[in-house]
Amino acid sequence: MKAFQIIFLVVLIIPFVEIYLLLQVGSLIGAFPTIFLVVFTAVLGSWLLKQQGFATLQRFQESLARGTLPAYEIIEGVLILLGGALLLTPGFITDMIGFVFLIPQLRGNIAKYVIENKLIQTIHPFQQAKAAEKDVLEGEFRKED
Numbered sequence: 001m002k003a004f005q006i007i008f009l010v011v012l013i014i015p016f017v018e019i020y021l022l023l024q025v026g027s028l029i030g031a032f033p034t035i036f037l038v039v040f041t042a043v044l045g046s047w048l049l050k051q052q053g054f055a056t057l058q059r060f061q062e063s064l065a066r067g068t069l070p071a072y073e074i075i076e077g078v079l080i081l082l083g084g085a086l087l088l089t090p091g092f093i094t095d096m097i098g099f100v101f102l103i104p105q106l107r108g109n110i111a112k113y114v115i116e117n118k119l120i121q122t123i124h125p126f127q128q129a130k131a132a133e134k135d136v137l138e139g140e141f142r143k144e145d
Contacts, residue, residue: 018091025092041095045087048102052080055104075111083107 026034056076063070083101086094100106113119 014091014093018093021092022090037092038090042088042090045084045095045098045102048099049080049084049087052102052104052107053077053084056080071115072108072111075114076107079107079110 022034022038025037056073060070060073060077063073079101083098086098086101089095089098101110
């Protein structure tokens, strides 16, 4: 299956699983405790999002000040944003995945895996300029009458 088809199936199946899980948990502990859990994870997620986002932004700026490419910080920033969005989405599965993205050690391991396995292609600006030079044909031009 192609990546788009897999993403489509996940986006289609996750809401049904989340609703089923919410109903099951609600029948076990009651409606109000279930609603409280969902709201509590959203509030906790927004607090973690703010805290981890500012910490990653600070490391990003420090990397730029040192003159190094902030690759880990860029990947972690995307993971933090995705984790925050998942935590604001009601449901227990999305909350678990969102918390994984907001826990610094786990997020760092995911970012390291992404970079080391080159799941995202990074091109340094100077490498991009060298790649563009390969297509240049040098020569002289003279107009004849």
